[in-house]
Amino acid sequence: MADILRRYHFDRVPFEALRERLRGTTDPESLHQLTTAVLPPPEGCAARSPSPGDTEEGAFRAAGAAAIARGELAAVVLAGGMATRFGSVVKALATVDAEARVSFLDLKLADLARYEGAVETTLMSSFATHDALAGELSARGLPWVGLCPQFVSLRVTPEGEAFLGGDGQPSLYAPGHGDLPDALAVAGVLERLRRKGVRTVLMSNVDNVGATVDPVLLGMHRASGARISVELVEKVAGDRGGLPVLAGGRLVLAEAFRLPRGFPQDAFPLFNTNTLWIDLDALEAPGAWTWCVARKTVEGRPAIQFERLVGELTWWHSTHWIHVPRVGDASRFLPVKDLADLERYRPELQAVARARIPGVW
Numbered sequence: 001m002a003d004i005l006r007r008y009h010f011d012r013v014p015f016e017a018l019r020e021r022l023r024g025t026t027d028p029e030s031l032h033q034l035t036t037a038v039l040p041p042p043e044g045c046a047a048r049s050p051s052p053g054d055t056e057e058g059a060f061r062a063a064g065a066a067a068i069a070r071g072e073l074a075a076v077v078l079a080g081g082m083a084t085r086f087g088s089v090v091k092a093l094a095t096v097d098a099e100a101r102v103s104f105l106d107l108k109l110a111d112l113a114r115y116e117g118a119v120e121t122t123l124m125s126s127f128a129t130h131d132a133l134a135g136e137l138s139a140r141g142l143p144w145v146g147l148c149p150q151f152v153s154l155r156v157t158p159e160g161e162a163f164l165g166g167d168g169q170p171s172l173y174a175p176g177h178g179d180l181p182d183a184l185a186v187a188g189v190l191e192r193l194r195r196k197g198v199r200t201v202l203m204s205n206v207d208n209v210g211a212t213v214d215p216v217l218l219g220m221h222r223a224s225g226a227r228i229s230v231e232l233v234e235k236v237a238g239d240r241g242g243l244p245v246l247a248g249g250r251l252v253l254a255e256a257f258r259l260p261r262g263f264p265q266d267a268f269p270l271f272n273t274n275t276l277w278i279d280l281d282a283l284e285a286p287g288a289w290t291w292c293v294a295r296k297t298v299e300g301r302p303a304i305q306f307e308r309l310v311g312e313l314t315w316w317h318s319t320h321w322i323h324v325p326r327v328g329d330a331s332r333f334l335p336v337k338d339l340a341d342l343e344r345y346r347p348e349l350q351a352v353a354r355a356r357i358p359g360v361w
Helices: 002-007 015-023 055-069 104-113 130-140 177-186 189-196 215-224 280-284 310-315 339-356
Strands: 073-078 095-097 120-125 145-149 200-205 228-234 242-247 250-255 270-279 292-298 301-307 319-323
Touching: 015 301, 055 215, 073 177, 095 104, 095 339, 104 120, 104 130, 104 339, 120 130, 120 177, 120 189, 130 145, 145 177, 177 189, 177 280, 177 310, 189 280, 200 215, 200 280, 215 228, 215 270, 215 319, 228 242, 228 310, 242 310, 250 310, 250 319, 270 280, 270 310
Parallel strands: 073 120, 073 200, 120 145, 228 319
Antiparallel strands: 200 270, 228 270, 242 250, 242 270, 292 301
16 A cells, blocks of 8 residues: 555645545535626637538648647646446546457557657556556557656545545545546656647547547647637537536636536537647646545545546636537547446447548557
């Protein structure tokens, strides 16, 4: 246990301060709920990605392709999760199609391999997935793909006491994708990317096969002049996550659970995909992160996790919003969280792979 805490930088998580804050309140959600005036986003705040064949599309594509050829794009794939609803395997290695023996990682790496090593790729792992992913990458022998583990922390009870598992040991967890900038810095990835001339990082979830490298979207991001571009899709029933809101006169990304009670979040038709184009300048700049209180049920008992979310970068850096497709072979949002999702999305997963990642499926 002590070795895991050292190896995954538990000392960089302000655990005791967070636990004391929890003990000092009867309303844990108040520790992360927004207190500034928040308004719904205006209609038309997100630019639509241009249709194929448009003059504008061609210009964006040429600019993005040139930037990729110059080595100015890198990718970070969030791969720290365990697929408990797939049999508690490493999510990146979970099989998307048993007959074809295709995993989420296969699809992600095949997409990135189209650029023949020009897009340096980092898998952000966790204490639960790092060693398995390291073994997988070693077997594949891909010099342009590396690993960067996010941090580790300890669950507590709602009263702020140590949460112990059935084995009597402290219960570990990874404290959210807001670790991204610090974890990349600690691992030396940011410095290496800067030396190589990388300007922008494409961040996506390993289970979102639709979030492929797209020179058009990179060109749109560059043309916007913003440090971050966020991909949004049409919201459908059951979506749980974030959306852009007006705070302090700026559009920023906010998770639904942080919004004031009664905020009309369902009135806004777009939804955050957690696919972001982030300039290296934004990742290297320090920020005052909000540690959110996440209520969990672990081994049938209530537990608290302190987490931070990467979307908070939009509060500190200029941000561009892009409305991308959600359906068909152009879809950029096919999140597979459980086996039911896999069955529902499999035709679109196959269509996306065949259209954009030939030869894999």
